[in-house]
Amino acid sequence: MEKTLRRYFPVFVLPTLAAFVIGFLIPFAEGLYLSFCKFTTVNNAVWVGWSNYVRALTDATFSHSFRFTVAFAVVSTVLINVLAFLIALVLTRNIRGTNLFRTVFFMPNLIGGIVLGYIWQILLNCLLSRLAQPLLALNTTAGYWGLILLMCWQQIGYMMIIYIAGLQNVPPELMEAAEIDGASPRQTLWKVKLPMVMPSVTICLFLTITNSFKLFDQNLALTGGDPNHATEMLALNIYNTFYARAGAQWKGIGQAKAVVFFILVVAIALIQLRATRSREVQQ
Amino acid sequence: MKKSAARRTPGLGWTVVLSVVCALYLYPVVLVLLNSFKTESAISTNTAFLLPTPETFAGLANYVDAIASKGFLRSLGYSLIITLSSVALILLCCSMCAWYITRVHNFLSRILYLLCVFSMVVPFQMVMFTLSQTADRLKLNTPWNLCVIYLGFGAGLAVFLFSGFMKSIPLEIEEAAMIDGCNPIQTYFHVVFPILRPTMISVGVLETMWVWNDYLLPTLVLDIKKYRTVPMLIQYFRGSYGKVEMGPMMACIMLTIIPIVIVYLLGQKHIIKGVVAGAVKG
Numbered sequence: 078m079e080k081t082l083r084r085y086f087p088v089f090v091l092p093t094l095a096a097f098v099i100g101f102l103i104p105f106a107e108g109l110y111l112s113f114c115k116f117t118t119v120n121n122a123v124w125v126g127w128s129n130y131v132r133a134l135t136d137a138t139f140s141h142s143f144r145f146t147v148a149f150a151v152v153s154t155v156l157i158n159v160l161a162f163l164i165a166l167v168l169t170r171n172i173r174g175t176n177l178f179r180t181v182f183f184m185p186n187l188i189g190g191i192v193l194g195y196i197w198q199i200l201l202n203c204l205l206s207r208l209a210q211p212l213l214a215l216n217t218t219a220g221y222w223g224l225i226l227l228m229c230w231q232q233i234g235y236m237m238i239i240y241i242a243g244l245q246n247v248p249p250e251l252m253e254a255a256e257i258d259g260a261s262p263r264q265t266l267w268k269v270k271l272p273m274v275m276p277s278v279t280i281c282l283f284l285t286i287t288n289s290f291k292l293f294d295q296n297l298a299l300t301g302g303d304p305n306h307a308t309e310m311l312a313l314n315i316y317n318t319f320y321a322r323a324g325a326q327w328k329g330i331g332q333a334k335a336v337v338f339f340i341l342v343v344a345i346a347l348i349q350l351r352a353t354r355s356r357e358v359q360q
Numbered sequence: 361m362k363k364s365a366a367r368r369t370p371g372l373g374w375t376v377v378l379s380v381v382c383a384l385y386l387y388p389v390v391l392v393l394l395n396s397f398k399t400e401s402a403i404s405t406n407t408a409f410l411l412p413t414p415e416t417f418a419g420l421a422n423y424v425d426a427i428a429s430k431g432f433l434r435s436l437g438y439s440l441i442i443t444l445s446s447v448a449l450i451l452l453c454c455s456m457c458a459w460y461i462t463r464v465h466n467f468l469s470r471i472l473y474l475l476c477v478f479s480m481v482v483p484f485q486m487v488m489f490t491l492s493q494t495a496d497r498l499k500l501n502t503p504w505n506l507c508v509i510y511l512g513f514g515a516g517l518a519v520f521l522f523s524g525f526m527k528s529i530p531l532e533i534e535e536a537a538m539i540d541g542c543n544p545i546q547t548y549f550h551v552v553f554p555i556l557r558p559t560m561i562s563v564g565v566l567e568t569m570w571v572w573n574d575y576l577l578p579t580l581v582l583d584i585k586k587y588r589t590v591p592m593l594i595q596y597f598r599g600s601y602g603k604v605e606m607g608p609m610m611a612c613i614m615l616t617i618i619p620i621v622i623v624y625l626l627g628q629k630h631i632i633k634g635v636v637a638g639a640v641k642g
Contacts, residue, residue, distance in 0.1 A: 078531075078538050083464050085544045093457035093515050094472070100512015101479050104487035104494055111490065119493045167378065172371045174378065180628060181382045187620045187631075189573025191591040192613055196388045199395070199610075203408040230385070235635065242636045291483050294575050298595065315485045316576075332489060339486040346481055 112332040117325050129333035132326070138306050139334055142314035149221065149310065150289035153228045157285050158278070161233045165240035166266075179241070183234035190231075194298020197227045201299075213300055220300040220308035227295055232288065236281045243277030244270065283349055290342055311338050389617065396422050396610035403606040422611035430608055432615055435593040438503045442578065442589060443571045446510035450518050450567050451560055453511055458522030459552055463534075473523065479516035484576060487513075492580040501581050503589075509581060510571055518563050521638060525559040526552075558633075565627075565634030572620075590616050 082089075107119060112129055114122035133139060164182065168175050185193065201223045202212050213220055247270055255265045271278075293312040296302070302309035302317065309317065315338060318331035394412060395403050402416035410416075426432045461469045491509070495501050500508050529552070537547045575591040582589070588596060594616065597609045624631060 078535050079464055081538065082460065082544045083466075086460070088545060089456045089460040089548075090472070093453040093511065093519065096453070096508050096512035097475070097479075097515045098512070099494060099498065099500070100491065100509045101482075101487065101516070102475070104490035105479075105482065107490040107494075108487050119490065119497075164378075167374050170371065170374070172374045172378075174375050178378050178382055179632075180625070181385055183632065184621065184624060185385075186635075187569060187624050188617055189575065189591050191573075191575045191595050192616055195594060195609070195613060196392050199408060199606075200388050200391055203391075203406075206406055207409070230388070238632055238635055287481075293485075294573075294591070297575075301598075312483065312485050316488075319489055328489065335483075335485045335488075339483055342483050343481050 108332060109336065111329065112336045113329075115326055115329045117328055125329065129329040130337070132330045133333040133337060136318075136330065136334075138309065139311075139314055139318075141306065142309045142311050145221070145308065146290060146292075146310045149224060149228075149292075150286055153225050153232075153289050154282065154285045156225065157229055157232045157236055158281055160229065161236035161281065162240050162278075164233065164237045165244055166270075168237070169241055169244045179234075179238070182237055185231045186235050188231075190292075190294025191298045193227060193231055194295045197223060197230075198299050201226075214303040217304060217307040220303070223299055224292075224296065224308065227299060228289065228292070231295075232285060236285065239277050239281055240274065243274035247273045279350070283346065286345060286349055287342060290345065311341075392610050392613050396607070396614045398607065400605065400607045403610070418607065422607040423615065425605075425608045426611040426615060430593065430612065431588065432590075432593065432612055435588045435590045436615075438587050439572060439589045439591075441503045442506050442510070443568060445504070445507040446514070446571045447564055447567045449507045449511045450514050451564055454515055454518035454563075455522045455553075455556055455560065456548060457515070458519045458526055459548060461519065462523045462526040463531075473519070476516040476519045479513075480520060484513075488576065488580055491577075495581045501583065503582065503587050506578065506581060509577070513577070514567055514570065518567065521563050521566075522556070522559060525556070529555055559637070561630050562634035562637040565631050566638045
């Protein structure tokens with residue numbers, strides 16, 4: 078069968094491969110090359126060596142957005158996962174209304190980042206003006222916590238679903254055995270349930286961390302980086318370097334920042350996967 | 361007797377607590393809904409919390425404005441065309457490609473698989489400029505052929521998910537079909553495709569959520585003066601009309617959310633299953 082199938086390569090693989098080359102491989106390779114060039118379009122690139130990287134890494138807005146993104150990612154990852162896990166614990170206890178609650182908590186996931194950003198901008202600005210505080214466009218603290226709130230609102234439902242699936246896969250025999258052995262509910266949680274859902278924890282941590290680092294739409298719509306780039310995250314900073322700055326040198330610097338960003342995301346993903354995989358229990 | 365009462369009370373307590381949390385959870389959307397029925401002057405940061413009164417009630421004026429002069433229906437049409445064509449193309453091409461990769465064991469298959477996994481981690485900012493330039497050069501910059509770009513950039517995840525599932529399909533069924541005289545194309549459409557249905561739905565849900573809500577890719581590739589998808593339209597309110605017209609914007613937001621909620625309520629089971637399947641594989 079393998080031999081016959083091999084002859085059908087043009088039918089089965091070629092369309093996807095061609096699109097993949099156009100939509101990913103060429104742009105990726107060009108992106109790497111252009112990060113060493115000065116350019117405004119792909120056709121007028123001039124090789125400049127490492128200078129884009131030097132400029133990118135010494136750019137104060139870039140390092141600020143890096144610190145802001147890290148602060149955001151840490152807090153939102155912890156909050157989302159703790160809250161989602163707690164809700165999942167409650168929703169696996171067969172209480173009344175479980176299906177309705179699950180439906181409601183998951184809903185914000187389906188709404189796009191831009192729309193979510195504007196919904197929360199309206200709400201938060203009203204709240205801030207009632208509290209006689211500066212509005213989002215002038216208020217870095219509110220921008221930071223607003224982004225975290227928005228991210229929690231959107232992601233808790235998604236992670237909750239994954240945790241529920243994990244909790245439902247814990248074999249009932251294990252729970253019974255723990256009960257017979259006289260384990261308290263707290264002991265069952267820490268010694269039985271949590272180790273058994275470690276695969277779900279891995280997945281959720283991975284998703285929340287990478288989502289937080291790559292966050293763009295919500296950032297653009299909620300704060301747009303205001304006031305004065307203070308709430309700009311990495312992805313938005315790169316976008317603004319490309320499209321909001323005058324001068325021929327900025328596109329190259331933006332592309333260099335994008336490469337740094339890419340390496341960062343890959344490194345985080347690898348470290349994170351390795352760290353949690355080693356703690357999983359063999360099922 | 362006493363024991364069962366004691367056991368039921370905490371459950372009820374949780375129901376009450378979660379009901380309150382759910383109400384708060386829905387509040388942002390309700391706020392936008394209420395304001396979408398108010399007149400422009402009644403939607404300021406000080407008055408947005410107030411319920412519409414007879415003086416500030418605007419009826420459907422904001423919705424009419426959103427549809428008539430802000431071009432909502434056109435945007436909806438573009439979003440539908442792009443999403444439907446992209447998801448259909450991704451499902452068909454990527455499942456075929458994944459079948460080939462899992463059944464043919466050679467160097468090329470392994471390289472393709474690794475490249476797909478790799479492309480899933482790459483952030484869009486890495487390729488956004490070069491991708492939009494490539495799309496321009498190849499004239500892939502209209503809503504009718506943007507699906508090629510989506511196929512290329514979305515192939516990684518889809519091929520990965522499909523091949524994860526295909527490893528669990530027994531080879532014997534396909535071999536039997538081949539021995540009975542089916543060529544690979546027939547085998548694929550008559551045997552493999554039906555088995556793949558549940559996975560198709562999962563991948564379809566994930567890809568639809570992505571393409572429908574995507575903002576940056578269409579903004580960079582399409583000509584914003586000619587074609588605006590729904591997310592682009594909403595962002596355009598702030599960008600280009602000078603002072604933001606809050607009323608029509610709220611109406612647009614509601615018009616965007618309502619179809620999503622309806623689809624979600626109808627296909628909830630599939631959507632949640634799709635998310636779990638996608639996440640567990642990822």
